[in-house]
Amino acid sequence: MPIVTIKAVRGVHDILPADTARWQRLEAVSRQVFEAYGYKEIRPPIFERTELFARGIGEVTDIVQKEMYTFEDRSGESLTLRPEATASVLRAYVEHGLHVLAKPVRLYTVGPMFRYERPQAGRYRQFHQLNLEAIGENHPALDAEVIGVLMELFRRLGLADRLTLSLNSIGDPACRPAYREKLVAYLRQNAGRLCGECRERTERNPLRALDCKKPDCQEVLDTAPSILDALCKECGEHFARVRQYLEALSLPYVVTPRLVRGFDYYVRTTFELLTGELGAQNAVAGGGRYDGLVQLLDGPPDPGIGFAVGMERVVLLLPPDAQDAVPLALLIPLGDKALVRLLPVAQAMRHSGVTVEVGYGVRKLRNELDRANRLKVPYVVILGESELEKGEALIREMGSGTQRPVPLDRLEAELIALGGVGRGAEPPSEVR
Numbered sequence: 001m002p003i004v005t006i007k008a009v010r011g012v013h014d015i016l017p018a019d020t021a022r023w024q025r026l027e028a029v030s031r032q033v034f035e036a037y038g039y040k041e042i043r044p045p046i047f048e049r050t051e052l053f054a055r056g057i058g059e060v061t062d063i064v065q066k067e068m069y070t071f072e073d074r075s076g077e078s079l080t081l082r083p084e085a086t087a088s089v090l091r092a093y094v095e096h097g098l099h100v101l102a103k104p105v106r107l108y109t110v111g112p113m114f115r116y117e118r119p120q121a122g123r124y125r126q127f128h129q130l131n132l133e134a135i136g137e138n139h140p141a142l143d144a145e146v147i148g149v150l151m152e153l154f155r156r157l158g159l160a161d162r163l164t165l166s167l168n169s170i171g172d173p174a175c176r177p178a179y180r181e182k183l184v185a186y187l188r189q190n191a192g193r194l195c196g197e198c199r200e201r202t203e204r205n206p207l208r209a210l211d212c213k214k215p216d217c218q219e220v221l222d223t224a225p226s227i228l229d230a231l232c233k234e235c236g237e238h239f240a241r242v243r244q245y246l247e248a249l250s251l252p253y254v255v256t257p258r259l260v261r262g263f264d265y266y267v268r269t270t271f272e273l274l275t276g277e278l279g280a281q282n283a284v285a286g287g288g289r290y291d292g293l294v295q296l297l298d299g300p301p302d303p304g305i306g307f308a309v310g311m312e313r314v315v316l317l318l319p320p321d322a323q324d325a326v327p328l329a330l331l332i333p334l335g336d337k338a339l340v341r342l343l344p345v346a347q348a349m350r351h352s353g354v355t356v357e358v359g360y361g362v363r364k365l366r367n368e369l370d371r372a373n374r375l376k377v378p379y380v381v382i383l384g385e386s387e388l389e390k391g392e393a394l395i396r397e398m399g400s401g402t403q404r405p406v407p408l409d410r411l412e413a414e415l416i417a418l419g420g421v422g423r424g425a426e427p428p429s430e431v432r
């Protein structure tokens with residue numbers, strides 16, 4: 001049998017060292033922003049009973065019907081890798097009685113999600129989300145707060161100007177059924193001009209047809225009845241107040257009556273943050289209100305609202321970090337005695353937070369200098385036999401090639417002075 005090299009699964013990707021600085025920056029900034037608004041981290045598991053998503057997200061959604069990674073464990077129980085975090089966070093909220101905390105209960109979680117979607121640029125089968133939920137309050141000011149957190153995150157990342165906030169209200173169980181009927185009637189009348197998928201959606205999940213990107217369908221949808229004309233008094237007032245508060249916060253938005261989302265749990269406010277820079281996968285974040293969902297998961301009648309940010313898509317928008325952290329110096333011992341002398345120097349440097357590399361004392365100086373060039377270190381320290389005898393080492397500045405002797409007992413202090421504490425060893429999560 002030919003040997004086949006094992007590769008990552010289709011639609012699943014490695015985050016390589018060249019990119020991790022951007023990931024760490026995104027995580028660090030989001031934690032800072034979320035915590036500044038009073039959100040606390042919760043870490044639910046990555047898999048749950050399948051029933052949770054079927055009930056929470058909705059049986060007839062694409063996610064539940066076509067996209068879940070579902071498997072039986074050895075006891076025959078049906079489990080699913082989470083396709084999103086909201087259902088898990090609310091399951092934990094109910095299971096641990098978090099509703100007794102002061103409301104709204106503000107929670108966030110960061111981690112991988114899994115959807116069996118057709119992979120393409122910006123769309124993966126394992127992807128990562130920053131997910132934020134505010135539970136137990138239905139005041140429209142909370143909607144504006146949650147959207148405000150999202151916009152603050154992107155402002156801090158320097159991306160706000162490149163994104164547009166789409167805002168809509170999709171009504172509630174009081175007004176949506178009548179709208180649904182109107183829409184179905186309209187779509188049926190125009191069925192001949194719709195694609196097969198939209199015709200199928202007309203019967204199964206008609207609001208989702210509004211989402212179709214095909215030009216022929218778009219033409220039909222442009223003149224479809226608008227949900228905003230069909231809102232009941234309460235939903236209309238709620239939406240007007242969300243808009244008023246967003247304006248008070250100077251947060252720009254575009255009302256998008258055709259914005260529908262792929263989950264059954266949403267009511268009233270829904271929103272997406274869109275970019276024109278990533279082709280078809282243009283949403284970097286999406287969210288909305290889900291009053292009724294906690295109750296559907298056997299909890300109290302607590303309303304809620306939240307969003308999730310697609311981290312891969314944000315990382316694609318972030319500029320590469322100007323400079324990767326490089327070590328301050330390569331310490332080059334020539335021989336084992338020199339190695340024994342330099343090992344504790346390296347250890348002390350690292351204790352002080354300065355990153356250095358050490359050779360093993362077995363390679364030629366030329367080869368070690370070559371390595372120093374590839375590491376891009378600004379300095380090397382050379383310790384050969386003659387230097388050892390004199391009790392000194394040579395510090396060479398790689399840029400100019402100049403070198404000078406330094407007494408061995410001053411070596412650490414000299415290097416620290418050259419690099420300043422923290423050089424090359426900045427904690428990766430530090431926000432720059």
Ligand code: HAM
Nearest residue numbers: 084086123124127283284285286287288306307308310
């Ligand atoms: P969602 O719109 O399905 O919402 O996902 C949020 C974001 O995750 C999307 O805007 C996109 O950036 C990213 N995303 C989704 N699928 C993929 C994929 N296959 N590959 C890469 N990125 C992807 C939710 O998940 C809701 N749970 C949000 C929410 C929280 N609503 C209320 N609370």
